[in-house]
Every structure is written in C-alpha cells, then in structure tokens.
Amino acid sequence: MTRTGNKSRRALPKEVRKEQLIQATIKCIAKHGLSGITLALVTREAGLSMGIANLHFDSKEKLLLETLQHVTAEYAAGQAAILESEDFSSTGARITALLDFDFSPPVIEKNKLAVWFAFLGEAKSRPTYQRACSRQDSMAQMRITELFQLALDEAGDTAADAALLAAGYISLVDGLWLNALVDPRRLPWKKAYRVARHYLASAFAQHIALDKRGLDGM
Amino acid sequence: MTRTGNKSRRALPKEVRKEQLIQATIKCIAKHGLSGITLALVTREAGLSMGIANLHFDSKEKLLLETLQHVTAEYAAGQAAILESEDFSSTGARITALLDFDFSPPVIEKNKLAVWFAFLGEAKSRPTYQRACSRQDSMAQMRITELFQLALDEAGDTAADAALLAAGYISLVDGLWLNALVDPRRLPWKKAYRVARHYLASAFAQHIALDKRGLDGM
Amino acid sequence: MTRTGNKSRRALPKEVRKEQLIQATIKCIAKHGLSGITLALVTREAGLSMGIANLHFDSKEKLLLETLQHVTAEYAAGQAAILESEDFSSTGARITALLDFDFSPPVIEKNKLAVWFAFLGEAKSRPTYQRACSRQDSMAQMRITELFQLALDEAGDTAADAALLAAGYISLVDGLWLNALVDPRRLPWKKAYRVARHYLASAFAQHIALDKRGLDGM
Amino acid sequence: MTRTGNKSRRALPKEVRKEQLIQATIKCIAKHGLSGITLALVTREAGLSMGIANLHFDSKEKLLLETLQHVTAEYAAGQAAILESEDFSSTGARITALLDFDFSPPVIEKNKLAVWFAFLGEAKSRPTYQRACSRQDSMAQMRITELFQLALDEAGDTAADAALLAAGYISLVDGLWLNALVDPRRLPWKKAYRVARHYLASAFAQHIALDKRGLDGM
DNA sequence: CATGAATGAGTCTTCATTCAT
DNA sequence: AATGAATGAAGACTCATTCAT
Numbered sequence: 001m002t003r004t005g006n007k008s009r010r011a012l013p014k015e016v017r018k019e020q021l022i023q024a025t026i027k028c029i030a031k032h033g034l035s036g037i038t039l040a041l042v043t044r045e046a047g048l049s050m051g052i053a054n055l056h057f058d059s060k061e062k063l064l065l066e067t068l069q070h071v072t073a074e075y076a077a078g079q080a081a082i083l084e085s086e087d088f089s090s091t092g093a094r095i096t097a098l099l100d101f102d103f104s105p106p107v108i109e110k111n112k113l114a115v116w117f118a119f120l121g122e123a124k125s126r127p128t129y130q131r132a133c134s135r136q137d138s139m140a141q142m143r144i145t146e147l148f149q150l151a152l153d154e155a156g157d158t159a160a161d162a163a164l165l166a167a168g169y170i171s172l173v174d175g176l177w178l179n180a181l182v183d184p185r186r187l188p189w190k191k192a193y194r195v196a197r198h199y200l201a202s203a204f205a206q207h208i209a210l211d212k213r214g215l216d217g218m
Numbered sequence: 219m220t221r222t223g224n225k226s227r228r229a230l231p232k233e234v235r236k237e238q239l240i241q242a243t244i245k246c247i248a249k250h251g252l253s254g255i256t257l258a259l260v261t262r263e264a265g266l267s268m269g270i271a272n273l274h275f276d277s278k279e280k281l282l283l284e285t286l287q288h289v290t291a292e293y294a295a296g297q298a299a300i301l302e303s304e305d306f307s308s309t310g311a312r313i314t315a316l317l318d319f320d321f322s323p324p325v326i327e328k329n330k331l332a333v334w335f336a337f338l339g340e341a342k343s344r345p346t347y348q349r350a351c352s353r354q355d356s357m358a359q360m361r362i363t364e365l366f367q368l369a370l371d372e373a374g375d376t377a378a379d380a381a382l383l384a385a386g387y388i389s390l391v392d393g394l395w396l397n398a399l400v401d402p403r404r405l406p407w408k409k410a411y412r413v414a415r416h417y418l419a420s421a422f423a424q425h426i427a428l429d430k431r432g433l434d435g436m
Numbered sequence: 437m438t439r440t441g442n443k444s445r446r447a448l449p450k451e452v453r454k455e456q457l458i459q460a461t462i463k464c465i466a467k468h469g470l471s472g473i474t475l476a477l478v479t480r481e482a483g484l485s486m487g488i489a490n491l492h493f494d495s496k497e498k499l500l501l502e503t504l505q506h507v508t509a510e511y512a513a514g515q516a517a518i519l520e521s522e523d524f525s526s527t528g529a530r531i532t533a534l535l536d537f538d539f540s541p542p543v544i545e546k547n548k549l550a551v552w553f554a555f556l557g558e559a560k561s562r563p564t565y566q567r568a569c570s571r572q573d574s575m576a577q578m579r580i581t582e583l584f585q586l587a588l589d590e591a592g593d594t595a596a597d598a599a600l601l602a603a604g605y606i607s608l609v610d611g612l613w614l615n616a617l618v619d620p621r622r623l624p625w626k627k628a629y630r631v632a633r634h635y636l637a638s639a640f641a642q643h644i645a646l647d648k649r650g651l652d653g654m
Numbered sequence: 655m656t657r658t659g660n661k662s663r664r665a666l667p668k669e670v671r672k673e674q675l676i677q678a679t680i681k682c683i684a685k686h687g688l689s690g691i692t693l694a695l696v697t698r699e700a701g702l703s704m705g706i707a708n709l710h711f712d713s714k715e716k717l718l719l720e721t722l723q724h725v726t727a728e729y730a731a732g733q734a735a736i737l738e739s740e741d742f743s744s745t746g747a748r749i750t751a752l753l754d755f756d757f758s759p760p761v762i763e764k765n766k767l768a769v770w771f772a773f774l775g776e777a778k779s780r781p782t783y784q785r786a787c788s789r790q791d792s793m794a795q796m797r798i799t800e801l802f803q804l805a806l807d808e809a810g811d812t813a814a815d816a817a818l819l820a821a822g823y824i825s826l827v828d829g830l831w832l833n834a835l836v837d838p839r840r841l842p843w844k845k846a847y848r849v850a851r852h853y854l855a856s857a858f859a860q861h862i863a864l865d866k867r868g869l870d871g872m
Numbered sequence: 873c874a875t876g877a878a879t880g881a882g883t884c885t886t887c888a889t890t891c892a893t
Numbered sequence: 894a895a896t897g898a899a900t901g902a903a904g905a906c907t908c909a910t911t912c913a914t
C-alpha cells in the first residue's frame with residue numbers, strides 16, 4: 001500500500017500517474033502472477049481508484065504491455081550503456097561490466113524478474129508479448145557477439161565461435177535468473193554469478209579472471 | 219505401464235479420461251497461455267462435455283497442477299533412466315546421452331516446453347507450482363553433480379567445481395529451451411544444441427568431443 | 437416477476453429460453469426504454485440468472501436485435517396473411533381486414549408498440565436497427581400499393597395514385613400508433629381507428645363505408 | 655431576441671454556452687442516438703471541457719430535457735406564428751402555409767427530427783419526456799381543429815368532423831416525417847409532401863388545389 | 873459415468889459527477 | 894467561469910462450478 005499522504009484527488013502529470021501504475025503493476029504481477037492480476041489489485045496497490053487504469057491506459061491489456069515494455073526498455077538501456085560506452089579501458093573490463101550489470105541489484109530485483117518471466121511464459125501464445133520480448137534481444141545479441149569477437153581477436157583465438165558464445169551467455173544468464181528466482185535456496189544469487197563468471201572466464205581466459213568470488217551484498 | 223489384471227476393463231476408462239484431459243490441457247496452454255485457458259476450451263479440445271473436468275479433477279486448479287506434474291514427471295523419468303542406467307560403457311557416453319536427451323524431440327516438443335515455462339512464469343507467485351517445479355530438480359541436480367564429479371575425477375581435474383558445472387548446465391539448458399521456444403529464428407534448435415555441447419566439451423574435454431555438429435533431423 | 441414455479445434450474449429447450457428472454461426484453465423496453473434497459477432488469481423480469489442472456493444471445497446487442505426482429509416478423513406475418521389470403525370475397529373486405537388488423541389488440545399492444553418506436557427512434561444512428569426496420573416494410577408497401585391499385589381499377593378511378601395512397605396509409609397508421617401510444621387521452625385508440633378508416637373511406641368510397649364506429653372493446 | 659440592455663456583456667455568455675451545448679447535443683443525439691450519447695461526446699462536439707455540461711445544466715438529464723424543449727419550442731413557435739398571424743388573406747392560404755411549414759427545411763432538418771423521434775421513442779417510459787412532448791401538442795391540436803372547422807364552415811360542409819381531420823393531419827405528418835427520416839429512399843421528402851397535400855386537398859377541396867407538385871429545392 | 877444448461881460471483885469497462893487548480 | 898484528472902457506482906461479460914437429466 002503506497003499511499004503517499006496526498007489527498008489523492010490532486011491531478012498529477014500524466015506521465016507520473018502512468019509510472020505510478022506501472023510500478024504497482026510490477027508489484028502485483030510478482031505477487032499474484034499474470035493470471036491472477038486484476039485492475040482492482042493494481043489500483044489498490046497504487047492507492048488510486050478503479051477507473052484510473054482505463055483512464056490512462058485504455059485497457060488492462062495495454063497496461064500490461066506497457067509494463068512489459070517498461071521493464072525490457074530499462075534493461076536494454078542499462079546494457080546498451082555498457083556496450084556503447086567509451087569509458088572502458090579494455091575489452092575484458094567491458095565484458096566484466098556486462099556480467100556485473102546482469103547480476104546487479106536493479107537487474108535481479110525479484111519483482112522485475114518475476115514480471116519478465118511471467119510475460120515470457122505467455123509469450124508463446126501471445127504474439128504481442130513475443131514481439132515486445134524479442135525486439136531488443138536481437139540487437140543486444142548482435143552487439144554482444146561483436147564484443148566477444150573482439151575479445152577472441154585480441155586473444156588470437158581463431159577456433160572459438162563468438163556467435164555461439166554470445167548465444168550461450170545470454171541463455172545461461174536467462175536460465176540462472178530463472179532458477180535463482182524460482183528457488184534461491186537451490187541456486188543462490190552468489191552461486192549464479194559464479195557460474196556466469198566461470199562461463200566467461202573459460203571462454204576469455206586472458207580477459208577475465210576466475211578468482212573474484214561474487215558480488216558484495218548479495 | 220502396469221496392467222492391473224483383468225478388472226482393468228472397468229478401471230481403465232477413468233485413467234484414460236484423465237490422460238485425455240491432460241493432453242488437451244497441454245495443447246490449450248500452449249495455444250492460449252495459462253491466463254487464457256478455460257475449461258470450456260480444454261474440454262472442447264478433448265471432444266468431451268464441459269462438466270467432465272470437474273468430475274475427474276474436482277477443480278480447474280487441480281487439473282492444471284496434475285498437468286504440470288505430468289510434464290515434469292515425464293522429463294524426470296527420462297532423465298533418471300539415463301542417470302541410473304547400467305548400460306553406459308563410459309562416463310562420457312552417459313553425459314552425451316544426457317545432452318542428447320535434453321534436446322531430443324519428445325523433450326523439446328513445443329507444447330510441453332510451453333507448458334513448462336508457462337508454469338515457471340507463475341511459479342514465483344504460486345507456491346504450489348513452485349514446489350511441483352522444484353521438487354525433482356533438486357534430486358536431478360545432485361545426481362548430475364555426482365556424474366560430473368565422476369568425470370572430473372576420471373580426468374584428474376581437481377580444480378573444477380562439479381556443483382558449479384552442474385548448476386550451469388541445468389540453467390544453460392533452461393535458458394536455451396526458453397530462447398529457442400520464444401524465437402526459434404533467433405536461436406534455432408540446432409544452434410542451441412551446439413551451445414550446450416560446447417559447454418560440456420569445454421568442461422569435459424577428455425570425455426566429449428566438439429566436432430559432432432548436431433542432432434540429426436532437427 | 438414471471439416466476440413459473442419451476443425449480444428454474446431445469447434445462448429447457450433453447451428456443452423456449454430465447455422466447456422467454458425476448459418477452460422479458462419487450463416488457464423491459466416498454467418499462468424502461470432502450471437507454472434504460474439492462475441485462476439485470478431483463479433477466480430478473482424473466483426470473484432467471486444474470487448470465488443467461490449472454491449464454492443464449494452472446495451479447496446484449498444481439499438480444500436487442502433479435503427482439504426487434506421478433507416484433508417486426510410477427511407484424512409482417514400477420515399482415516402478409518391478409519395480403520395473400522384467398523379467403524376474401526372482395527377487395528373492400530381485404531382492405532377492411534388490413535385496417536382492422538392494424539388496430540387489433542395484438543398489434544396495438546402497448547409493449548410491442550413501445551418496442552417498435554424505441555428502436556425506430558434509434559434507427560437513424562444505428563444502421564443495424566434501420567435495416568431490421570426497413571427490410572420488410574418495402575415489401576409490404578409494394579403489396580399494399582398493388583391492393584390499392586386493384587381497388588382503384590375496380591372503381592374505375594384513373595385519377596388517384598395508388599402509390600401515394602399506400603405511402604399515406606402506412607405513414608398515417610405509424611403516426612396514429614405513435615400519438616395514441618404516447619398520450620392515449622389526447623388520441624384514444626377508438627378515435628385513431630376512425631381516423632384511419634376515414635382515410636380509407638375517402639379514397640375507396642365504393643369499397644369501404646364510413647359508418648362503422650370502431651373496434652369493440654377498445 | 656430581447657436584448658437585456660447594456661449589462662448583456664456579462665449575462666450573455668451563460669446563455670451562449672447553453673445554446674452551444676444544446677446544439678452539440680442535437681448533433682450528438684442524431685449521430686449516436688439517445689442511448690449512445692455521453693457528456694464527453696457532447697462537450698467535445700462543442701469544443702468545450704468535460705465539466706461544463708454539469709456546470710450549466712446540473713445534470714445530463716436536464717441537458718437532455720432542455721434540448722428536447724428547445725426543439726419542441728422552436729417548432730411550436732413557428733406553427734403558432736402561422737395559426738395566429740393576421741396576414742393570411744384566406745383560410746386556404748393559412749392551411750397551405752401550415753403544410754408548407756411542416757415540410758420546410760428548418761422543420762424537416764435531419765438532426766432535429768432525429769432528436770424529436772429519439773425522445774418520442776423513450777417517451778412511453780419517461781414521463782418527463784412524455785410531458786415535454788405532449789404539452790404543446792394539445793394546444794396545437796385545438797388550434798388546428800378550429801382552423802379546419804372554419805374551412806369546413808366556409809365550404810358549407812356539415813358532414814365532416816374537424817377534430818378527426820386535425821388528428822389525422824397531425825398523425826399523418828408525424829408518420830411521414832418518421833418514414834422519410836428512417837429511409838428517405840423508400841419515402842422521399844417530395845413524396846411525403848405530396849401525400850400530406852393530397853390529404854388536405856381531399857378534405858378541403860375548395861381551399862387547396864392538388865396540382866402543386868411539391869416544394870422547390872427539396 | 874456423462875452431459876451441458878444454468879448459475880452468480882468476479883472482472884473489465886464506461887461515464888456522470890466532483891473538485892482542486 | 895472553466896478545466897479535465899480523478900472518482901466510484903453501475904453495467905456487460907466471463908467462466909468455474911453445479912446438478913437435473
């Protein structure tokens with residue numbers, strides 16, 4: 001319950017309200033699942049009235065879609081910042097940054113991941129979700145492949161296949177997220193991180209060391 | 219299949235009906251998603267009457283749960299057969315069999331995987347689903363860790379961590395399934411298989427060769 | 437409230453239920469108007485549950501449309517019976533029968549007329565209603581024109597225009613219905629009948645007498 | 655239009671707004687029907703803000719009622735002007751003027767007639783509408799009866815019934831309006847006018863000629 | 873056992889009305 | 894006086910569940 005003390009009748013900028021509702025939707029999907037979510041639940045979580053969701057999003061379906069897009073866009077932006085940044089001193093540092101980003105608190109935040117996999121679980125039967133999930137992925141996969149290729153070139157490794165390594169990294173991270181999310185006792189986040197780091201270290205031995213034990217504060 | 223003697227003539231129909239309904243449920247979840255499924259859809263798909271689902275499963279929820287259990291049990295049985303079989307001549311052959319099984323047609327069948335990820339997507343918010351998903355996984359993870367440890371021992375590798383490799387393999391396969399399911403053009407099944415094989419080959423170089431290009435007929 | 441004493445859970449033939457709902461709809465439109473009608477009102481009037489309307493008609497809109505068609509079809513059938521019957525001994529008798537039918541109790545029944553004019557009032561903005569209202573009217577107008585032409589021929593009247601007389605008769609009856617319905621004190625049904633009879637008598641003096649004073653029991 | 659002196663600068667806007675909203679309401683009823691009209695539609699049509707309707711009319715219901723009264727008052731005023739005018743040289747001329755008025759462009763304007771019949775269609779179930787529709791009608795009917803009686807007296811016709819003729823004329827015009835409005839192809843306005851003229855000509859042969867073929871420019 | 877018409881609680885959606893600005 | 898974001902009651906529609914046949 002996020003009542004912010006305001007008389008709540010006060011009109012707020014459209015974007016603020018939409019953001020408020022999207023945040024409430026994320027919480028509700030994490031708590032009740034995609035098939036258990038209702039507009040009543042979402043608006044109550046936001047501390048607003050029932051009608052407000054349709055006022056700002058026209059329909060429940062559009063609210064859900066914009067929520068999905070919000071989550072994917074946020075991740076894509078963070079990832080793109082790393083892949084495009086000029087600040088990295090080395091290819092290894094960039095790959096490490098990518099890895100650390102993928103297991104940073106904002107990314108592995110329970111609620112957001114729950115939303116992500118809730119939509120992926122329905123993606124097969126909902127072309128709209130599928131498109132929203134896939135669009136940015138293709139781009140990211142290309143960029144990561146390029147990054148990995150650069151690392152292989154630097155190492156003089158002509159045998160390895162950058163595309164295969166990239167596809168593997170992406171899927172591995174997805175799988176680790178999913179398993180750590182569903183049952184953190186079986187796969188603690190620290191262990192998940194070490195698995196991913198190990199994967200990269202064995203592919204890019206010259207760039208990434210194995211010894212770092214994990215992210216602090218996880 | 220354990221035939222229960224001569225009285226099966228009477229006892230069988232009940233199980234047949236349940237199986238019929240579970241198969242229809244699998245198809246419907248794949249087609250409409252967990253949040254789009256209705257008993258009317260399922261029973262129509264099965265060519266039966268509306269009331270039959272409640273007659274045999276008491277409630278929609280139980281039908282869904284049994285469907286999930288059906289899918290996980292089927293996978294667990296196949297995997298256990300490999301992990302426990304006496305027929306393998308070498309550890310490498312057993313690991314390869316595990317890999318091939320994970321990408322064999324019955325396992326990567328679109329409908330079943332869709333069901334699997336549909337339930338996983340809701341697992342975070344539904345303890346019942348979570349338990350059904352996790353139970354057998356813990357066991358499998360232990361057995362796979364043992365298998366990998368055996369391989370490492372045979373290779374004299376004392377540096378590698380079998381538990382980490384096992385967790386990585388399981389998550390990698392989950393991630394590959396998910397990505398290949400959601401968008402097979404971005405990640406074709408053949409490529410997914412090569413990624414998984416590459417993962418195992420780099421961990422168990424002495425046991426598994428890289429050159430095998432993929433499963434036939436995929 | 438039309439509870440017919442049955443346990444109401446008993447399944448009835450589909451057509452019987454539809455008829456039951458259409459009758460309830462007619463009553464409700466007469467009582468609350470097209471813009472005041474709700475499915476709750478209709479189903480309560482029928483003594484049935486809320487969901488039944490959508491079960492048999494798919495949507496409120498289709499229930500309303502079928503109700504309109506029911507009313508128009510009933511009138512058209514009665515009128516067609518007169519226009520096509522072989523039983524009339526003379527043209528005058530047929531015209532008189534037409535007139536008497538137009539003011540017979542089943543036709544001028546308050547509820548049905550209210551439904552008729554409720555839909556006509558919306559017809560301008562609802563092509564679906566417009567079509568349902570117009571379709572049979574065109575046919576009837578043609579047949580009435582033919583009948584009037586026959587009467588004029590028999591009378592040797594070559595000056596009068598049968599088409600004009602028919603259009604006039606139809607509109608006059610519509611207007612009389614409407615005015616008698618809206619305010620029976622200003623235009624009692626008996627008077628409305630005399631007006632219509634007078635119209636016909638002045639056009640077909642040889643066939644129809646003026647003296648008959650009106651329908652009994654009105 | 656009675657200008658209220660110099661303070662009109664301040665007082666006028668209120669009336670202007672109401673008129674603006676009534677005109678928008680007329681358009682919207684014609685376009686969407688009484689059951690499809692919403693305040694959002696009306697205020698958007700008027701180019702004003704959502705809250706303005708309640709500000710000036712207190713409620714939607716009152717806006718609708720005032721719209722109905724606006725339309726009926728306009729018609730009644732035009733009709734009264736003819737019935738009371740001192741300018742007519744003969745009874746025949748006055749009757750003809752009445753007829754021509756009833757089919758003059760401002761009266762048969764599509765939107766206004768649509769509004770008129772939309773309310774009439776609901777009148778049976780809404781005493782408020784019924785009263786608004788009937789009030790002036792009674793008066794008009796009396797005056798028209800007087801006019802017709804005068805014509806009959808002038809013609810020495812003692813057999814005809816002026817009240818019956820007046821009731822017939824009023825209903826006939828209503829019916830013609832309705833039919834021409836709903837389906838102008840089946841009953842073109844020119845034909846409707848000829849029907850009405852024919853009705854009057856056959857009742858008042860000495861006063862009204864048949865030969866005039868119709869209104870120009872229709 | 874099986875059927876499917878009927879039920880009615882639960883949801884989404886609309887929209888007149890309110891009120892802070 | 895005017896605005897339009899926000900409200901929440903009311904209504905259409907869905908669908909798991911029941912039960913007479």
